[in-house]
Amino acid sequence: MAVTETLPRNDGIAPTTYHVKAGGQGAALDIRDFNLWYGETQALFENSLEIQKGMVTAMIGPSGCGKSTLLRSLNRMNDLVDGLRISGQIMVDDFDIYGRGVDVIALRKRMGMVFQKPNPFAMSIYDNVTYPLRVDGVTKKSILDDTVERALRSAALWDEAKDRLKESALGMSGGQQQRLCIARAVASDPEVLLMDEPCSALDPIATAKIENLISDLRGQYTIVIVTHSMSQAARVSDNTAFMYLGRIIEYGATETIFTNPKVARTNDYVTGRFG
Amino acid sequence: MSALHEQQIPASGAAGLAGVAARDAAGGRRVRRFSADLSAVGEPALWAFGGALALGIILIAGFLAMIAWNGFSTFWPKPIERVELTSGEVLAGVATRGGPYRPGESTLAQLDDETRAAIAANDGFASRTLYQTANFDLYGDDFRWVSDFEVADITRPEDFFYIERQQWGVFIGRIVSLVVDGEQVEITPDRLSREQRAARQRFTEIRGLERGDIGGINHLIERERLAIRRAEIRLGEDSPEAQAAIAEAQARIAELQAEFQTLQQRVNAIRAEDRTTRITFAEVNGQQVETELSQVVRFFPANALSLPDKIGIYLSRWWEFVSAEPREANTQGGVLPAIFGTVAMTLLMVVFVAPFGVITALYLREYAKQGRVTSIVRISVNNLAGVPSIVYGVFGLGFFAYAMGGTIDQLFYPEALPNPTFGKGGILWASLTLALLTVPVVIVASEEALQAVPRSMREGSLACGASKWQTIRYIVLPKALPGIMTGMILAMARGAGEVAPLMLVGVVKLAPALPVDGFAPFIHLDRSFMHLGFHIFDVGFQSRNSEAGKPMVFVTTVLLLALIITMNATAIYVRNRLKRKYASGEF
Numbered sequence: 093m094a095v096t097e098t099l100p101r102n103d104g105i106a107p108t109t110y111h112v113k114a115g116g117q118g119a120a121l122d123i124r125d126f127n128l129w130y131g132e133t134q135a136l137f138e139n140s141l142e143i144q145k146g147m148v149t150a151m152i153g154p155s156g157c158g159k160s161t162l163l164r165s166l167n168r169m170n171d172l173v174d175g176l177r178i179s180g181q182i183m184v185d186d187f188d189i190y191g192r193g194v195d196v197i198a199l200r201k202r203m204g205m206v207f208q209k210p211n212p213f214a215m216s217i218y219d220n221v222t223y224p225l226r227v228d229g230v231t232k233k234s235i236l237d238d239t240v241e242r243a244l245r246s247a248a249l250w251d252e253a254k255d256r257l258k259e260s261a262l263g264m265s266g267g268q269q270q271r272l273c274i275a276r277a278v279a280s281d282p283e284v285l286l287m288d289e290p291c292s293a294l295d296p297i298a299t300a301k302i303e304n305l306i307s308d309l310r311g312q313y314t315i316v317i318v319t320h321s322m323s324q325a326a327r328v329s330d331n332t333a334f335m336y337l338g339r340i341i342e343y344g345a346t347e348t349i350f351t352n353p354k355v356a357r358t359n360d361y362v363t364g365r366f367g
Numbered sequence: 368m369s370a371l372h373e374q375q376i377p378a379s380g381a382a383g384l385a386g387v388a389a390r391d392a393a394g395g396r397r398v399r400r401f402s403a404d405l406s407a408v409g410e411p412a413l414w415a416f417g418g419a420l421a422l423g424i425i426l427i428a429g430f431l432a433m434i435a436w437n438g439f440s441t442f443w444p445k446p447i448e449r450v451e452l453t454s455g456e457v458l459a460g461v462a463t464r465g466g467p468y469r470p471g472e473s474t475l476a477q478l479d480d481e482t483r484a485a486i487a488a489n490d491g492f493a494s495r496t497l498y499q500t501a502n503f504d505l506y507g508d509d510f511r512w513v514s515d516f517e518v519a520d521i522t523r524p525e526d527f528f529y530i531e532r533q534q535w536g537v538f539i540g541r542i543v544s545l546v547v548d549g550e551q552v553e554i555t556p557d558r559l560s561r562e563q564r565a566a567r568q569r570f571t572e573i574r575g576l577e578r579g580d581i582g583g584i585n586h587l588i589e590r591e592r593l594a595i596r597r598a599e600i601r602l603g604e605d606s607p608e609a610q611a612a613i614a615e616a617q618a619r620i621a622e623l624q625a626e627f628q629t630l631q632q633r634v635n636a637i638r639a640e641d642r643t644t645r646i647t648f649a650e651v652n653g654q655q656v657e658t659e660l661s662q663v664v665r666f667f668p669a670n671a672l673s674l675p676d677k678i679g680i681y682l683s684r685w686w687e688f689v690s691a692e693p694r695e696a697n698t699q700g701g702v703l704p705a706i707f708g709t710v711a712m713t714l715l716m717v718v719f720v721a722p723f724g725v726i727t728a729l730y731l732r733e734y735a736k737q738g739r740v741t742s743i744v745r746i747s748v749n750n751l752a753g754v755p756s757i758v759y760g761v762f763g764l765g766f767f768a769y770a771m772g773g774t775i776d777q778l779f780y781p782e783a784l785p786n787p788t789f790g791k792g793g794i795l796w797a798s799l800t801l802a803l804l805t806v807p808v809v810i811v812a813s814e815e816a817l818q819a820v821p822r823s824m825r826e827g828s829l830a831c832g833a834s835k836w837q838t839i840r841y842i843v844l845p846k847a848l849p850g851i852m853t854g855m856i857l858a859m860a861r862g863a864g865e866v867a868p869l870m871l872v873g874v875v876k877l878a879p880a881l882p883v884d885g886f887a888p889f890i891h892l893d894r895s896f897m898h899l900g901f902h903i904f905d906v907g908f909q910s911r912n913s914e915a916g917k918p919m920v921f922v923t924t925v926l927l928l929a930l931i932i933t934m935n936a937t938a939i940y941v942r943n944r945l946k947r948k949y950a951s952g953e954f
Contacts, residue, residue, distance in 0.1 A: 169826060201832035211823040213842055224831040280832060
């Protein structure tokens with residue numbers, strides 16, 4: 093409620109500005125007029141966003157602006173919250189992921205997710221990576237072996253981990269654990285990778301590795317990354333969405349957002365004047 | 368550095384808890400904290416609580432030490448004393464304990480002046496000793512108090528034996544004669560122990576035949592009898608099928624009875640042989656007792672033992688205690704059936720309580736909508752833990768034994784009625800009752816363990832496309848398992864030591880048979896059983912001669928404690944292994 097009072101709809105914030113980078117292969121995810129409430133509190137206001145296939149889309153904005161909420165809406169992770177309500181649509185291949193009869197489990201298999209803190213399971217490295225397949229009922233060893241190698245190579249972890257696949261994942265360093273989580277997320281060969289501040293718990297070297305990895309994965313997967321670090325967004329992303337108080341203020345090519353934003357508030361944020 | 372000095376500093380502006388800097392002679396500054404008002408200082412409370420804790424620990428340790436000392440010293444062979452009293456009476460016995468007491472007026476009146484003066488000088492107290500005089504069959508008493516002033520002389524004759532018998536308890540006296548196969552033989556220690564071992568072997572053989580083979584035949588005959596009864600009930604008493612079945616069963620019974628006769632003859636033959644080997648004892652006043660040598664369980668010259676002999680006797684008594692059946696109204700012999708009953712009942716309880724408690728906790732924590740109803744359920748579960756255990760016993764008897772057991776009897780065992788099969792206390796109902804008693808502990812602990820599984824783990828699994836159940840099954844439960852195990856351990860500790868409810872639902876003083884034996888279906892959950900906790904109560908407070916049972920109380924307590932500690936230690940070991948396996952990787 094306070095949000096609408098301090099931000100009347102016509103102060104130049106509400107309208108979303110589209111400046112989608114050329115070369116997009118069309119929308120992997122199309123968010124249309126998406127509103128979200130936690131109980132009585134509205135967290136997202138009329139978000140509309142086309143996330144381009146095969147590109148890295150960064151979401152930036154000050155704490156509590158709703159960027160994580162929006163990200164977690166994309167694979168319906170927010171369903172775990174009591175009293176969640178939504179309106180609007182999020183389209184994937186012409187079906188609404190909040191529509192009736194949607195198989196949430198199948199949806200999540202198409203959307204790999206990497207969390208803020210590395211959360212490997214208390215199992216061996218091998219079992220961690222194969223977990224998405226095993227819950228699907230895959231037991232054939234050759235398939236599992238191939239998947240482990242492919243996923244760990246994708247996550248640039250194969251050389252470090254190939255000799256200790258049977259060891260506990262909990263014995264790895266934080267950066268390795270996070271790359272393992274990325275390997276786990278890509279193991280089921282998803283279309284989209286959702287990353288929720290994947291480097292916030294890591295040191296600079298591990299962060300650099302993850303960023304390189306994101307660059308490597310560009311093109312293979314559509315990546316949506318939420319980040320606090322504007323330099324990171326500038327480094328890794330093709331498109332950037334700036335969010336503020338539950339609204340998407342501006343969305344466009346990353347260079348544009350960082351060098352020549354259309355909205356004054358975006359400029360203030362990316363130049364560090366607030367946030 | 369007076370209080371005055373310290374108080375001046377806040378006045379000069381360095382307020383609050385900051386340190387005060389005082390110039391030291393050696394240079395540099397010493398940092399001191401201000402002393403605060405007494406009410407603001409925690410130290411007195413700290414000392415009080417710490418002291419109370421220390422006192423509690425000392426009390427518990429002392430209690431355990433007392434039990435351990437009494438328990439472990441019981442089986443150590445003690446010397447026999449021959450006591451001559453001033454009245455001319457003579458007795459022989461083992462001094463068990465003693466202490467000061469106040470002699471009555473009439474006793475004092477009979478004493479000479481010197482003794483009376485000595486007692487008066489001691490504030491009216493004299494000291495006395497309790498002797499285990501044994502020989503219950505001759506005197507009708509096992510123990511006797513002897514006041515010190517009565518004693519004229521104490522000797523320790525080397526030819527006195529401490530003889531543990533199968534019946535009538537201990538005999539203390541000399542061995543007079545030994546008859547082997549009807550012929551008097553010379554008594555040498557070697558010969559005696561050899562003959563005694565042979566006699567005991569005969570005794571074991573007779574018992575084995577009676578319990579095992581004859582018991583088995585009785586069991587089969589009873590089964591045939593029940594089969595006849597069943598045929599009568601199911602098929603109608605006069606129907607030709609029933610008649611045929613009855614005839615068949617009766618033929619089998621006749622066969623079994625013939626077998627029974629042969630076995631009985633064998634037993635009688637061994638018995639007759641056994642009766643020809645006899646031993647005669649004489650107690651201190653010369654009265655003689657003759658018995659079969661096979662009745663002698665253990666004998667030793669208590670005053671002529673070397674240390675290795677004593678250790679041997681000590682160990683053999685312990686071995687008998689943990690491996691044999693009780694005798695002499697549980698005050699002698701072993702407690703194997705009680706050990707077995709305790710362990711079997713506890714394990715069976717765990718089998719019931721584990722799935723029930725964990726599934727309940729899973730539903731409450733993972734599936735139920737958190738709200739008013741779940742909090743009411745939770746409060747109720749917590750309150751269940753506070754219900755007096757005897758109430759559970761009454762409930763178990765009424766609901767499990769009479770209602771459920773009675774129904775089972777009517778449906779499945781009508782042929783045995785009016786004798787109940789399941790419609791009485793038994794190990795199944797006892798375990799279920801204890802499971803009910805301990806399930807709140809498991810639920811609460813499991814819920815806490817489930818709650819402690821980090822959200823990020825669940826989310827990680829769900830994001831991989833696992834279903835809720837898969838997440839619980841592969842991620843949440845393994846992670847919560849150590850906590851759940853802690854609940855199980857608490858439940859086990861409580862269940863194994865519980866006695867009151869068991870007295871109503873299946874524990875007996877002396878169980879004729881173990882719940883597990885060689886007859887189909889091998890595990891007899893309807894049978895009543897023995898329990899160490901109840902054994903302590905029974906031996907210590909229900910036996911004809913509580914003085915004779917007293918040492919057994921301590922030994923049984925030591926054993927019960929050891930058993931519970933062992934079971935818990937095993938569970939804790941398993942839990943710690945699990946914990947290491949699922950060690951947290953969070954940082």
